[in-house]
Amino acid sequence: MEGELCKLPEIIAICKKYKVYTYLDEAHSIGAVGKIGRGVCELLGVDPADVDVMMGTFTKSFGSCGGYIAGSKELIQYLKYTCPAHLYATSISPPVAQQIISAIEVILGGDGSSRGAQKLA
Structure with missing residues (x-):
């Protein structure tokens, strides 16, 4: 929230080495950082498939409510049940x-304007 970014590529490498999960909180970055607003992975050049769990909110950049958890089918199914x-x-x-x-x-500019790109810049 204060504008700090983690060293995600290094964290991913450590997680892979020790076979541990990576959980990325995108609450303040999705829709706000990266060339087209896709968050920390886009900004730092990390493949989102290398992140086991992504969490974000629709209350910040999207001006709405609710949020999301993204992960493997097995993880999402487990969360749904427990x-x-x-x-x-x-x-x-x-x-x-x-x-x-x-x-x-x-x-993404799908409204025909450059407002999104201007805000991201």
Whole structure:
């Protein structure tokens, strides 16, 4: 939140060496850093497939609510069955989903403007 970035390529190398998971918190970077707003992996040239778990929020750059967890199919299935936050939460509503989609379109320039690129710069 204070603008610090981790040394992700080095962290990935250590995680691979010792066979441990990498969990990347993109809450303050997704939609805000990288050439087209894809976050820390894009900015630092890391293959997102090398990150085991990615977490982000739709409240910052997307002006919406909710968030996401991304990972392998097995991991997501495990979380769906065991995570209390998932068990007691509700799905996002259609207007919230549309806000997220609209924000992504602006960030990527799909709205025909350069507002997203200007904000990223």
